[in-house]
Amino acid sequence: MFKRLIKEKTRYNPLEYENKIYNFWIPYFKYKKRSGKNFTILIAPPNITGSLHMGHALENIILDFLARYKSLLGYDVVWFPGIDHAGIATQNVVEKELKKQGTNRFELGREKFIEKIWQWKEKNENIILDQFKKLGLYLDWSRKRFTMDKKYVEWVEKAFIVYHKKGLVYRDLRPVNFCPKCKTSLSDLELEYKQTEGFLYYIKYPLKSNGFLTIATTRPETILGDVALAINPKDYKNFDLIGKTALLPILNRELPIIVDARVDPDFGTGILKITPAHSLVDYEISQRHHLPMISVINEEGFMNKEAREFEGLSYLQAREEILKRLKELDLIEKIEPLIHQVPICDRCKTEIQVIPSKEWFLKMDYLSNLAYKAISSKEVEIFPPRFKKPYFGWLKNIRDWCISRKIWWGQTMPVWYCKNCSDVYEISRKKPSKICKNCKKKIWIKTDEVFDTWFSSALWPFAILYSHKEKKFYPADIVASAREILQLWIARMIFSGKFFTKKYPFKKVFIHPTVLTKEGKRMSKSLGIGVDPLDLISKYGSDSLRFGILWQMSARQDLKFDESPVYQGQKFLNKIWNAYRFYFLNLNNFKKKNKSDKLSSFDKRILKSLRTTKKFVAKKAESFEFGLSLKKVYKFFWNELCDIYLESWKKSSKNNFKVFERVMFETLVLLHPFVPHITQLIYFSFGRKKPIFFEKWD
């Protein structure tokens, strides 16, 4: 269909052909057993909220390069597209839409709200997936997956049930981050930190014997929940306090003075008040010392009955009242201004309360060990290797994983509570048929709690590659990921995969460079800094964008994105086009003229150069050095092939025509993983009708 095009046009316009070429490829992307050797890529499913950003573009261009390169080496490519429901992020976006319409999710109710999200998903899914098509990705579109597919939900529920059966799941009352406005617990990831000018209050606590000690706090209202005071074991200046007992002002509760390494001896007075109910660190310390937890603030941010006379006040009002009382008692030593980071909800910007809540946890000791072994045994390789360090560090300090969320959008947990007895539950996918062991009745109500979205993401590899009678695709050869989800996603896939299938879910993890702005700052949509890859595609075309990204990429360091290499890519495409134009226009002419079987010095030179270039590209593909290999290919093509070899033909040298044919064809194949669309188009001009990626590299 495009065969004669090349003779007619002196300019190559990528925008004219790329879509058509992609559509031509789609049926061939469908997985089919040809050689029997698979090359399996695990895709990182984008959020349904998301539009493509440079990180996605980079990540998937790299993978697509590998897919095409491996295909040329004779592998059958396995790469299936998918998208992620992305729990809280999606809920957030849809809530913003509702706000524009003058309503909110509470007005709508849970069912209607979820229905809205589904509508939203149907509408946006294709927009997102089309962006992958624009990048030219080698994806099998017949096997699309979504993390809220019926089958996928089933996997998530079953995984939870198996974990529970093996004793790795428990329910516990613990302090969690809670947004009073959104009325849900939040993971640490869903917090932002806002620099705030506040005060550090130095408060005197009487000692039981006699005298006083002083603690420093930014939140005097939480002192009512104190259960102990702590000092650092190396804090000599406070040594004489060890073993003594202090009295909590106002309430006069006795507080033991304990020793814990977690206390910073240099902050404030070096004495930390332990308030397990309203601080995660304090909770951790309290666990080590078997201390109770006393909650004084409720989920709405108001003082509860444990706060006695302050009950019913908001935490801010309580702060004022308590300070007033302390002043009356002459227990305030001093007040210093302090600039500190206050956690706020990343959606509504409300200040987060840490409050105890009953949540579901996954025990991490056994599982984190699996994740540790994967890397230490080298069964799973992390590249570049320097990322092993934070990976191991995270596993070493890991806490049990809170896997429940009180949001609405997500996979509902297969948990049933007895309507009469609040703490009795059964775990099963269907409504339990047993009676409640407490009230002997059978009134089971399914929980509202949903899974942490990462709990579901952790199961992605085998839900997409292992299930549905497609075991043969598991494990994957490679997954590429941004560094910030090494722990959140990669580590969790590793232990989940091993736990449920006995096999690690992939062999190699490539932590790709972060795409920064030209100024070296992180690209951020909300701050309005960054470049939209789709804009670049509509300006320069997909091959040009790919060229621009690969040109700038190094495996080792972050990439400050510059637009000019994308333009350079466009020029390169034109150069390729015209080199082949030259070839096709002069084909018959040269064939008649050169019948020699001997090789000229130009022939020898170009053959050698082609060989070393191919070798270089093959070697660099293993270490993800695409920037270097593209530069090598670029120089080969422009300087060796065009400037020297093609020019030599103009001067009617004694070149060998067969070498000419061979070099031009092999070069096209060599160029394919770098600039797929144009090479396919020229491939048609060679009279071939199949995809070029079914050619042989050698």
Place this chain on the structure above:
RNA sequence: GGACCUGUAGCUCAAAGGUUAGAGCGUUCGCUUCACAUGCGAAAGGUUAGAGGUUCGAAUCCUCUCAGGUCCACCA
């Protein structure tokens, strides 16, 4: 606070201990030469952040200083 990365031409990057530190973009000048003006030919542009050390030899290895950045954790 912890870990990691980076400072080389105006900009983005190469140069994996060894000639005169190289490309692209940008700048300046000359060419419509029959594949390509998105091209061809040429030129200007550098104390490799700074200091010290190792070495016959350092942009490269080591130490310190300065500057920029990323991720993780988070302080009461």
